[in-house]
């Protein structure tokens with residue numbers, strides 16, 4: 001039996017993640033310093049882990065409400081109000097999900113009819129385009145450029161809006177570029193969304209990780225936007241809780257209800273012990289977040305300075321834990337650069353096109369790894385660049 005012909009066309013057509021393939025090679029090698037990791041190198045703060053253990057001890061081993069534990073939804077409402085200045089009703093406007101990953105999938109499946117177009121900035125998180133295809137939508141990439149520090153501009157967005165456009169998906173601070181948006185640019189983007197009746201999915205998973213005192217602004221908080229926005233957030237990055245798999249979506253009741261229908265049949269509810277841990281994170285985790293942010297900021301300062309010193313131009317991003325240096329001066333493609341750097345110097349970074357074609361000419365380096373390792377990686381990279389340029 002040839003099973004491949006039974007695989008759904010839209011699933012067959014989506015490519016495997018470029019990051020996975022690359023890291024399968026990394027795993028076969030010893031002594032590699034990886035700047036390829038997209039998750040915090042910190043352990044989850046102990047109190048948060050303990051809350052999950054305590055949940056287990058108390059026998060919290062059953063399903064929760066489909067929407068998530070009421071207490072967690074209340075804490076989320078308070079947190080979102082305090083940090084993002086938007087209020088949501090915990091009873092009808094918040095759904096707890098299995099990471100932001102599930103929240104993205106739910107939102108797209110709840111919103112899209114076959115053929116609806118979804119705009120998103122590129123380079124972007126690897127799941128965006130495939131998630132749109134899996135929900136039978138049409139992905140439309142809005143390019144962003146190094147000259148704008150990879151901000152999405154309303155001019156580029158406007159060029160790609162058509163009568164089929166339904167959703168704008170965005171992620172600032174951005175994986176893989178570290179880009180953030182100014183309030184002014186967000187206001188122009190918001191005006192376009194109102195004019196063309198677009199729903200906005202805003203993935204703000206890195207919002208706590210902003211540096212140089214920069215104030216994160218959520219598009220959901222701008223006038224007229226709450227009613228057309230799905231606000232997506234989670235615990236993986238700021239609280240170093242990737243393995244807990246908890247996130248959430250906040251949206252007006254009609255949209256939350258639609259997402260809840262998909263969630264209740266596909267997933268039922270997020271992991272119960274992880275929800276206990278998430279409550280603890282929101283109640284007492286601010287200090288841990290501040291400590292990690294401070295450490296990331298020091299690493300960012302070092303890595304940006306080092307990359308520019310060795311001749312790989314790199315702007316100083318205000319958020320997330322990635323830098324996206326320009327490697328074109330080496331004469332190598334992003335893939336050649338990453339493969340040779342790995343083979344010749346045992347440093348792993350991700351080729352830019354893994355995040356969409358407009359990532360060509362760049363590589364993503366994550367600084368979610370210790371300063372000690374980053375220092376060695378930069379030395380090795382400097383030697384590599386000197387050898388390539390000989």
Ligand code: PLP
Nearest residue numbers: 038099100101125175234236247
């Ligand atoms: N969104 C962005 C922009 C990410 O970078 C990631 C993970 O790297 C996710 C969503 C997935 O997050 P979660 O662990 O909450 O599913």
